[in-house]
Amino acid sequence: AQKVTQAQTEISVVEKEDVTLDCVYETRDTTYYLFWYKQPPSGELVFLIRRNSFDEQNEISGRYSWNFQKSTSSFNFTITASQVVDSAVYFCALNGGTSYGKLTFGQGTILTVHP
């Protein structure tokens, strides 16, 4: 069985603060992929990143960065110098080798960035 836990239900920050969204996962698969999606108020899920279980290098894309640590089964997401447009719900998701492409989503974290 797979499980993804996003312990932070809601986070509120002021613009320009850095913020980290936590994601912890459980799987028995040795090969798996992790994802982050953003859901703005308009409702669609926007793909942010896909990471495989064999690549533990951190990744940076503009103000976004991701820290993948297999030892702690975590795949955390950091937004540097947050902006009001970053306000959204963020989902972490897992696709294990035995799930045949199906995603297991975390509960989501509501991020509110105040001006």
Added chain:
Amino acid sequence: EADIYQTPRYLVIGTGKKITLECSQTMGHDKMYWYQQDPGMELHLIHYSYGVNSTEKGDLSSESTVSRIRTEHFPLTLESARPSHTSQYLCASSEYGGFETQYFGPGTRLLVL
């Protein structure tokens, strides 16, 4: 940029009505999915398809049905809508493979009175 479309975006309908939520993608993806999203945000897979004439039920039991007659089209039907069906429905697609990225449509917000 994902090219996946859902109509209608918003639907308010009375109890007992039959409804069909449309989902189309122009990327030639073999796999398609339907998710139901509670007001509490959790996403639940209700249906998926690996290709034409292939449909499977997802992890969350649903009274809806789906069909996949064409690669690009994956409609979801509720024969008799009830207030408990009020939710957001999100369609997604991906290339065939074990770990491909799923790309999502804009969603349909359904309110059953």
